[in-house]
Amino acid sequence: MPVRDVLHDLDTLTITFTAEFAATANRVWEVYTNPRQLERWFGPPTYPATFVDHDLRPGGRATYFMTSPEGEKFGGWWEFTTVEAPSHLAFDDGFADADLHPVDTMPVSHNDYRFSEDSGTTTVVTVSTYDSAEALQKVLDMGVLDGATMSINQIDALLRA
Template identity: 30%
Template sequence: MKSNLLMNFTVNKENNTVNVKREFNAPLSNVWSAWTEAAILDQWWAPAPWKSRTKSMDFKEGGRRLYAMVGPEGEEHWAIADFTSISPKTNFKYKDAFSDSEGNLNTDFPRSNWDVTFSEEGDHTFVDIVIKHEKLSDLEAIIQMGFKEGFTIAMEGLDEIFAKQA
């Protein structure tokens, strides 16, 4: 299902950031829940046919989500999100990283800082995401891995969840 909702994806190589602005046909409270509750995150966070599986999540400042991206053959890629700042229904920030199944950092891959802002306009919600990388080469590595394509598919999976709620 192709979405006609706003999806802007821009890469800024000057300051090593990716900016994604995405519109959802859902109220702010539903969108906030979808981004901050493990049970809903697991339904859309991985691009199909991959699945997301949360092992643990403590959504608070200083808390962490430990999860796996599980592939169609059962392969697992583990990651963590360390929450650094939360302003309910408005914004949250976290440090993203690849890890092992126990949450130990995989230093072969770069960490990135995610800054996720929510705003409501009428019956639609906009999510504005800024992902900052330490080095340009880190940013380029993520783009090469197919981040834009994968994230676009995941966003469309989230649209389907909201369509069912409507």
């Protein structure tokens, strides 16, 4: 399992995931940034993602939806703030409505992904920061820790393919 550690801290308003992959940083970067690769792992196993737009540059935006087993769609958006291949990716992440417009009443996270390679093994440390303890608690109550862990743990199969 790639996920080695998951921490959440209501004082610092953060969730931190540490994952390790038996692949180069370039290959792991591709899995995290190529929309067709993202569609193969992003989201819990029974909620596959479809990326509609994906403009990977600072100021660029991605929109996507995840589809439940019953066919219900759940939208989201990213706005990229830092893109430094293959070591640093940062973006804001929020919820979207059926037309993929941001939902202002839902939490937004500010995400910082750091990729470091050592002898062909890449570690990814992801820190998601929320604007308030209430926003962080809301996503915790929605199951973000389990959902993200299940999602990230799908990457190994993709890397072996």
